[in-house]
Amino acid sequence: xxxxxxxxxxxxxxxxxxxxxxxxxxxxxxxxxxxxxxxxxxxxxxxxxxxxxxxxxxxxxxxxxxxxxxxxxxxxxxxxxxxxxxxxxxxxxxxxxxxxxxxxxxxxxxxxxxxxxxxxxxxxxxxxxxxxxxxxxxxxxx
Ligand SMILES: [Zn+2]
Numbered sequence: 001x002x003x004x005x006x007x008x009x010x011x012x013x014x015x016x017x018x019x020x021x022x023x024x025x026x027x028x029x030x031x032x033x034x035x036x037x038x039x040x041x042x043x044x045x046x047x048x049x050x051x052x053x054x055x056x057x058x059x060x061x062x063x064x065x066x067x068x069x070x071x072x073x074x075x076x077x078x079x080x081x082x083x084x085x086x087x088x089x090x091x092x093x094x095x096x097x098x099x100x101x102x103x104x105x106x107x108x109x110x111x112x113x114x115x116x117x118x119x120x121x122x123x124x125x126x127x128x129x130x131x132x133x134x135x136x137x138x139x140x141x142x
Pocket of ligand 1: 037050
């Protein structure tokens with residue numbers, strides 16, 4: 001008798017003391033990012049020190065959640081076991097979004113047909129609950 005196919009869930013973000021403020025904010029419908037108080041650089045993903053100057057005075061800063069698509073790709077196939085959890089989403093769009101305040105963030109474009117996504121498209125953040133209490137920032141046309 002064949003074994004039933006194993007369900008492989010989507011990976012979820014690991015919430016650590018360093019990343020917790022970010023995930024607490026997304027659960028409140030807010031997008032925040034660390035900014036270095038020494039050199040002014042945006043720091044992404046969340047980490048203990050600035051990637052530009054090594055400074056440890058990082059400040060969580062509110063973002064508008066508005067931006068433009070810098071680049072994107074359409075995912076049409078899941079390759080490899082680790083990503084099988086995304087199979088039900090195919091096809092979907094993964095994009096780099098340039099936020100109004102300057103930093104660039106990688107996420108998904110949702111809320112429109114994939115063939116309507118364009119480079120330069122204006123987008124705004126939305127928060128999707130991926131698991132109990134874990135809200136992922138994604139972007140939709142605005
Ligand atoms: Zn710095």
